[in-house]
Amino acid sequence: MRQQIVAGNWKMNKTLEEGVELTKAILDKINQPKGLVVVAPPLTHLQEIGRLLSTKKSFHLSAQNCHQEEKGAYTGEVSADMLVSVGCSFVILGHSERRQYFKESNATLAAKVNISLAKGLRPIFCCGEPLNIRETETHVAYVAKQLKASLFHLSETEFRKVVIAYEPIWAIGTGKTASSLQAQEMHKSIRDLVAKKYGKAVANDTTILYGGSCNAQNAAELFAQPDVDGGLIGGASLKADDFAVIVGALK
Ligand code: PGA
Numbered sequence: 204m205r206q207q208i209v210a211g212n213w214k215m216n217k218t219l220e221e222g223v224e225l226t227k228a229i230l231d232k233i234n235q236p237k238g239l240v241v242v243a244p245p246l247t248h249l250q251e252i253g254r255l256l257s258t259k260k261s262f263h264l265s266a267q268n269c270h271q272e273e274k275g276a277y278t279g280e281v282s283a284d285m286l287v288s289v290g291c292s293f294v295i296l297g298h299s300e301r302r303q304y305f306k307e308s309n310a311t312l313a314a315k316v317n318i319s320l321a322k323g324l325r326p327i328f329c330c331g332e333p334l335n336i337r338e339t340e341t342h343v344a345y346v347a348k349q350l351k352a353s354l355f356h357l358s359e360t361e362f363r364k365v366v367i368a369y370e371p372i373w374a375i376g377t378g379k380t381a382s383s384l385q386a387q388e389m390h391k392s393i394r395d396l397v398a399k400k401y402g403k404a405v406a407n408d409t410t411i412l413y414g415g416s417c418n419a420q421n422a423a424e425l426f427a428q429p430d431v432d433g434g435l436i437g438g439a440s441l442k443a444d445d446f447a448v449i450v451g452a453l454k
Contacts, residue, residue, distance in 0.1 A: 204408060205407060205408050205409065205410055205432055206238055206239055206366075206410045206432070207237055207238030207239070207410070207426075207432050207433045207453045207454065208238050208239045208240075208241060208366060208410055208412060208432065208433040209236075209238065209239075209240055209241070209412075209433045209434055209436060209446075209449055209450045209453060210240075210241035210242075210243060210265060210293070210295070210327055210366075210368075210412065210433075210434070210435045210436065210440075211229075211240075211241070211242050211243060211436050211440025211441075211446055212243045212267060212295060212298070212414075212435055212436065212437050212440060213242075213243060213244045213245060213267075213440060213441060214245075214267070214300070214437060215245060216245075216441055217244065217245070217248070217441065219247060219248050219251060222244050222245070222248045222251075222252055223248075223251060223252065223255065225441065225443055226242065226244075226252050226255045226256065227255065228443035229242070229443045229446055229447065230255065230256070230258070230259055230262065231443075232443050232444065232446075232447035233446075233447050233450050233451075235261075236261050236450050236451075236453065237453040237454065238261070238432075238433055238450075238453045239261055239262075239263055240261055240262050240263070240450055241262075241263045241264075241265045241293050241327070242256060242262065242263070242264060242265065242440075243264075243265035243266065243267050243293070243295055245267070246266065246267070246281060249264060249266065249286070249289045249290065249291060250289040250290065252264065253289055253290030253291065254290070256290075257290065263292045263293055264289075264290050264291045264292060264293070265291060265292070265293035265294060265295060265327065266281070266286045266291050266293075266294045266295070266324075267294075267295050267298070268281075268294070268295065268296070268298075268301055268315075269281055269282060269283045269286055269294050269296075269315060269318070269319060269324070270282055270283075270315070270318075271311055271314035271315045271317075271318055272318070273318060282318075282322075283318045283319050283321070283322035283324055284322055286322075286324060287322055287323055287324060291324060292323075292324065292325060293324060293325045293326075293327055293366070294315075294319050294324045294325070294326055294327070295326075295327045295329065295368075295435070296312055296315050296316060296319065296326045296327065296328050296329065297312045297315075297328050297329045297330065297349070297353065298329045298370075299329060299331055299370060299372045299375060300375075309348075309349060309352035309353045310352070310353075312328075312352075312353040313352065313353040313354070313356060316328065316353055316354060316357070316365070320357070320361050320364055320365075325364045325365065325366060326364075326365050326366070327366045327367075327368050327412070327435065328350075328353065328354060328365055328366065328367055328368065329368045329370050329414070329435070330346045330349040330350055330367065330368070330369055330370070330393075331346065331349075331369055331370040331371045331372050331375075331414075331415070332345045332346060332371055332372065332373075333372045333373065334372065334373040337371065337373060342371070342389065343389065343392045346369065346389065346392075346393065347392070347393075347396050350367070350393065350396060350397075351396075351400075354367075355400050359401050359402075359405055362397075362401055362405065362409075363405060363408065363409075365409075366410045366411075366412060367393060367409060367410070367411045367412070368411075368412040368413075368414050368435040369386070369389050369390060369393060369411060369412070369413055369414070370413075370414035370415045370435060371385075371389075371415050372415075373415075374414075374415025374416050375414070375415045375416070375437065376416070376437060376438060377415075377416060378416050379415075379416060380415060380416040380417065380418075380421050380425070381413070381415060383421075383424045383425050383427070383428050383431075384428075386413045386425055386428055386431055387428035387429065387430055387431060390411045390413070390428065390430035390431050391429075391430045393411055393430075394406045394407075394409065394411060394430050397409050410432045410433065411430060411431065411432050412431075412432060412433050412434050412435045413425050413426075413431050413433075413434050413435070414434060414435030414436065414437070416438075417434040417435075417436050417439065417449065418436075418438070418439040418445060418449070419439060419444075419445040419448035419449055422434060422448065422449040422452035423452040425452075426452045426453055426454055427454065433453055434449060436449055
């Protein structure tokens with residue numbers, strides 16, 4: 204069955220103390236969510252915040268990245284096994300900021316997807332086009348290429364564990380959201396692509412999140428679209444009140 208999910212990507216924000224405070228406020232304000240609530244704090248906070256989240260049903264811990272190798276001499280990196288050992292069940296992979304600033308390629312991301320799944324983490328796999336691609340109306344093909352290159356080698360059983368997040372780069376942190384129609388158009392084309400590769404039943408069960416300036420004001424309209432199954436939230440996940448409203452907008 205298709206899951207509805209709201210995931211908060213804190214990025215590089217909040218000290219541990221602030222993060223604990225935010226988590227407590229989130230747990231306090233969100234009761235009986237209609238889907239899963241995923242929180243992705245910075246690495247240093249995972250264990251402590253994971254412990255808080257584990258006290259309430261439907262709340263899950265996510266990392267924002269992991270390394271593609273199992274272990275070894277990769278100074279400063281963190282493995283999928285380590286993330287699982289501190290309570291993560293999800294990992295965000297392929298965020299546009301990782302692709303842009305850390306030069307993560309489709310091939311590297313395919314390797315990260317593989318190790319995550321092998322170790323029991325569910326990838327929240329991000330895709331999305333930059334503004335110039337949207338302007339030339341080649342965004343559907345651009346996103347299809349990202350998904351094919353990093354996900355479509357998976358078996359059906361593996362693919363069923365993946366959550367896709369469509370995040371148009373021009374909408375991330377810019378206050379410029381995709382319209383609900385633009386989001387629906389892309390989400391439908393992603394679902395059609397999945398259907399072509401894995402069949403209709405798998406496509407129907409695939410969770411596709413929208414991300415990019417999704418906030419307390421626009422979440423309900425975005426989530427109301429038939430192929431939008433929740434959101435990956437950046438800025439608005441740093442305020443418990445806003446995040447709670449967004450979770451409340453799940454259908
Ligand atoms: P934003 O970020 O909500 O601040 O636009 C979304 C994301 O990058 O996941």
